[in-house]
Amino acid sequence: MVTTARPVSPAALDRVPGTLDLSVRAFRCWLVMYRRTWRSSIWSSVFGPLFYLGAMGYGLGSLVDAHGTASLGGVPYVVFVGPAVLAVQAMNTGLSNSMFPVFGAVHWNRVYVAARASMLRPADIYRGHLLFMTMRIAMNAACFLVFLAAFGLIRSWWAVLLLPASVLLGLAFAAPVAAWAVTMETHTPMNYLIRFGSIPLMLFSGTFFPLSRLPGWLRPIAYATPLWHGVALCRSLCLGTVTAGSAAIHVGYLAALTAIGLWAGARTYRRRLYV
Amino acid sequence: MSNGMSGRPEAEETSAGPVEPRVRSISDAFDFSAFPGGRGLRLIERHARFYRRMWLVVASGAAEPLFYLLSVGVGIGGLIGTVTGPTGHPVPYREFVAPGLLAVSALNGALNDSTFNVYGRLKFEKLYDAVLATPLTAGDVALSEIGWAVLRGILYAVPFLIVMAAMGLIVSPWALLALPGAALVSFATAAAGVALTTYMKSWQDFEYVVLVSVPLFLFSGTFFPLSVYPHLIGVIVEWTPLYQGVVILRDLVLGAPTWALLWRAAYLAAVGALGLAVAGRRIARLLLV
Numbered sequence: 001m002v003t004t005a006r007p008v009s010p011a012a013l014d015r016v017p018g019t020l021d022l023s024v025r026a027f028r029c030w031l032v033m034y035r036r037t038w039r040s041s042i043w044s045s046v047f048g049p050l051f052y053l054g055a056m057g058y059g060l061g062s063l064v065d066a067h068g069t070a071s072l073g074g075v076p077y078v079v080f081v082g083p084a085v086l087a088v089q090a091m092n093t094g095l096s097n098s099m100f101p102v103f104g105a106v107h108w109n110r111v112y113v114a115a116r117a118s119m120l121r122p123a124d125i126y127r128g129h130l131l132f133m134t135m136r137i138a139m140n141a142a143c144f145l146v147f148l149a150a151f152g153l154i155r156s157w158w159a160v161l162l163l164p165a166s167v168l169l170g171l172a173f174a175a176p177v178a179a180w181a182v183t184m185e186t187h188t189p190m191n192y193l194i195r196f197g198s199i200p201l202m203l204f205s206g207t208f209f210p211l212s213r214l215p216g217w218l219r220p221i222a223y224a225t226p227l228w229h230g231v232a233l234c235r236s237l238c239l240g241t242v243t244a245g246s247a248a249i250h251v252g253y254l255a256a257l258t259a260i261g262l263w264a265g266a267r268t269y270r271r272r273l274y275v
Numbered sequence: 276m277s278n279g280m281s282g283r284p285e286a287e288e289t290s291a292g293p294v295e296p297r298v299r300s301i302s303d304a305f306d307f308s309a310f311p312g313g314r315g316l317r318l319i320e321r322h323a324r325f326y327r328r329m330w331l332v333v334a335s336g337a338a339e340p341l342f343y344l345l346s347v348g349v350g351i352g353g354l355i356g357t358v359t360g361p362t363g364h365p366v367p368y369r370e371f372v373a374p375g376l377l378a379v380s381a382l383n384g385a386l387n388d389s390t391f392n393v394y395g396r397l398k399f400e401k402l403y404d405a406v407l408a409t410p411l412t413a414g415d416v417a418l419s420e421i422g423w424a425v426l427r428g429i430l431y432a433v434p435f436l437i438v439m440a441a442m443g444l445i446v447s448p449w450a451l452l453a454l455p456g457a458a459l460v461s462f463a464t465a466a467a468g469v470a471l472t473t474y475m476k477s478w479q480d481f482e483y484v485v486l487v488s489v490p491l492f493l494f495s496g497t498f499f500p501l502s503v504y505p506h507l508i509g510v511i512v513e514w515t516p517l518y519q520g521v522v523i524l525r526d527l528v529l530g531a532p533t534w535a536l537l538w539r540a541a542y543l544a545a546v547g548a549l550g551l552a553v554a555g556r557r558i559a560r561l562l563l564v
Contacts, residue, residue: 040479043486055493060351062503063368067356077354188332195335203346213353 019127022120026128027135029115034132044096045140049089050147056208057081057153071210075155075239082153083238084207086144086166087230093140094170095198097133098178099190105129106182112273122269126182130175130265137170138163148238156240165237165251169230172254175261179268201227229253314411315419322423336387337431340380341438347498348372348444358500361522361531373444374453374525375497377435381457382464382491382517384431388424389468390484394475403562413559417551421465428461429454439528447530456527456540460520463543466550467516473557491517516546 017025057078064077072080105111115125141163148154181190204214205227211219222228233250236242326333348369360366396402403416411419436453439445468484475481495517501509512518519539526532 037479040482043482047486048489051490051493055498059494059499059503060347060355063355063358063499064351067354069354071354188329191332192335195338199339200342203342204350208346209350209354213350 017119019124022124023127023131025118026115026120026125027131028128029111030129030132031135033111034136045089045093045136046143049085049140049144052088053078053082053085053147053151056085071212073239073241078151079153079155079239080235081208082148082151083162083234084231086141086148086162086238087169087227087234088202088207089144090137090141090166090170090230091173091201091227092198093137094133094172094174095177095194097136098174099181099193100187102129102178102181103184103187103190106184106272107187112182116273122273123266125273126178126265126269127262130171130178130262133174133178134167134171137174138167141166141170154238156238156242158237158240158242162234162237165233166230168251168254168258169226169233172226172230172257172261175258175265177261179261179265182265182272183268201225206231226254226257315415315422317409318406318411318416318419319423319426333427333430336384337380337434339383340376340431340435343379344369344373344376344435344438344442348376359502360529361526362529366529369442370444370446370529371500371525372498373439373442374528375495375521377432377439377453377457377528378460378517378520378524379492379497380431380435381428381460381520382488384428385424385461385465386468386484386488388427389420389465390472391481393420393469393472394478394481397472397558397561403558407562413562414555416558417469417554420469421462421547421551421554424465424468425458425461428465429458432457432461445528447528449527449530449532452532453524453527456520456523459523459540459543459547460517462547463516463520463550466547466554468550470550470553470557473554473561491515496521516543519543 061077061081064072069075069077069080106113112125116122120128145159145162149159177193184190204218204222205225206222207227211222211228214222229250233242233247233254236246352368352372355368357365358368358371360371403413406416407413432454436445436450436457440450471484494512495515496512497517501512501518504512519542523536523539523543526536
C-alpha cells in the first residue's frame with residue numbers, strides 16, 4: 001500500500017458508468033437549463049389549468065348543475081371536471097416538453113449534438129430527457145392537486161394515487177412523441193399534432209362531458225384514445241369509484257404506450273444521433 | 276408608386292423617377308397609393324405571397340374553434356339545455372355559445388399574426404428595415420400588419436359562419452352583419468396586439484399574450500352569461516373588448532340587435548384606432564425613422 005494518496009483510483013477511471021448514472025447526467029443538463037428559465041413556465045403550468053377549472057368547472061358548472069347532473073353520476077359538474085383537467089394538464093405537459101424541446105435539441109440549440117460529443121449514448125440522452133419531462137409532469141400535477149384539494153374537489157383517499165397516475169399518463173404521451181419528434185426535419189408536423197391531436201383529444205375524450213353524449217360511431221374511437229383512459233383513471237381515483245379490473249386496463253394501456261415509446265425512442269435517437 | 280414609367284422598365288438610371296419593377300403584381304394593376312394607406316397593400320401582398328406555400332398551416336387554424344363548437348356547443352350543451360338569451364327568452368345552449376366562439380375565432384386569427392409574427396419580422400427577419408427603405412412609412416407598416424391580421428381573422432370567421440349556418444345555429448338575417456362584426460373584433464385585437472408587441476423585449480414576454488388571451492377566451496361571456504359572476508367581476512368583464520365583440524355577434528346572430536350595439540362597436544373601433552396610432556409611432560421610434 002504505497003500509492004494511497006491518489007485522488008481518483010485508476011479502477012474508477014476504467015469503469016464505464018452504468019446506464020442509470022449516464023441517464024442522470026443527461027437529466028442534470030436539462031435541470032441546469034430549467035433553473036434559468038423556470039419563471040416563464042409558471043403561467044402556463046400553474047394558472048392555465050386553474051383558468052380552465054374556473055371557467056369550465058365553476059362557470060359552465062353553474063349552468064349544468066341547474067339543469068341536473070344525473071348523467072354525471074349525480075356529482076356537481078366541477079367535481080366531474082376537476083380530475084379531467086388534471087389529466088389534460090398531464091397530457092399537455094408531456095406533449096409540450098417532448099415536441100419543440102426535442103426538435104430544438106436537434107435543430108436549434110443543439111443540446112443533443114453537444115451531448116453526443118460526451119460519453120453519453122443516444123439512449124442515455126433520450127432517457128435523461130425523459131426523466132426531466134417526468135419531473136415537469138409531476139411538478140405541474142402536484143401543483144394542480146393542491147388546488148383540487150383546497151377547493152374540496154377530492155372525494156376519496158384513493159386520490160393519493162392521482163400523482164403517479166397523471167405522471168404515467170403524461171409519460172404515455174411524452175415517450176412516444178419524443179421518439180417521433182427527434183426524427184423530424186421541420187417543425188410543421190408538430191403544429192398539426194397540436195391542432196388535430198391534442199385539442200380534439202382534450203375536447204372529446206370524456207373530459208368535459210360523458211362519452212355517452214357522443215354519437216355512437218365516435219364512441220369506440222374515444223374509448224381507444226389514451227387520454228380517455230387517463231381521464232377515466234383519474235376520475236375514478238378522485239371520486240373513489242375505482243375498481244381493480246378497470247384500473248388494471250387503464251394502467252396497462254398507458255404503461256404499454258410508455259414501453260412502446262421507450263423501445264422506439266432508443267432506436268430513433270440512435271439513428272438520429274450516431275453519425 | 277408612380278405609374279408614369281410603366282411600359283419603359285429599362286429607362287435610364289439617371290432619370291429622376293423610380294423604375295417600375297418588371298414583376299407584375301396585383302397592386303400594379305391599380306394605383307393603390309391614390310388613397311390613404313394604400314401603399315401598405317404592397318406589404319399585405321408580400322405576406323400573401325409568403326404564406327402561399329404554407330396555406331395548410333394557416334387554414335388548419337380555422338379548425339380549433341370548430342372543435343370547440345362541437346364539444347362545448349353540442350356535447351356540454353346537452354348537459355345544459357337552455358340558457359337565457361339576449362331577448363330574455365330561453366335559447367338552446369349551442370345557439371348561445373356559437374356566436375361567442377365566432378368572436379374567439381376572429382380574435383385567434385388576428386392574434387397570432389399581430390404578436391408572434393410581427394415580433395419575428397421586427398427583431399429577427401428585419402423585414403421592416405427593408406420595407407422602410409421603400410416609399411412605405413412606419414404608419415403604412417402598422418396599417419398593413421393590422422390589415423393582414425384582420426384578413427386572417429376573416430379567413431377564420433367565414434368557415435365558422437358557414438358551419439354555423441349548416442348546423443342551423445343562425446336564426447336571423449341580421450347574421451349577415453356578423454362578418455363585419457367579426458372583422459371589427461379582429462381589428463381591435465390586431466391593433467392592440469401590434470401596439471403591445473412593440474413593447475416586447477424577448478420571446479419570454481409572450482407568456483403575457485397567453486396570460487391575457489386565455490382568460491379573455493374563457494371568461495368574456497363566451498361560454499356563459501354575465502349573470503354567473505358576482506356583480507363586481509361582471510362589471511370588469513364588461514369592459515373587455517372580447518366581451519363587447521361577443522355581445523355584438525350574439526345579438527346579431529340571435530336576431531335581437533339594439534341601438535346599443537353601435538356604442539359597443541364604437542368602443543371596439545376606438546380600441547383599434549388607438550392601437551393603430553400607438554403602433555405606427557412605436558415602429559417609427561424602434562426603427563429610428
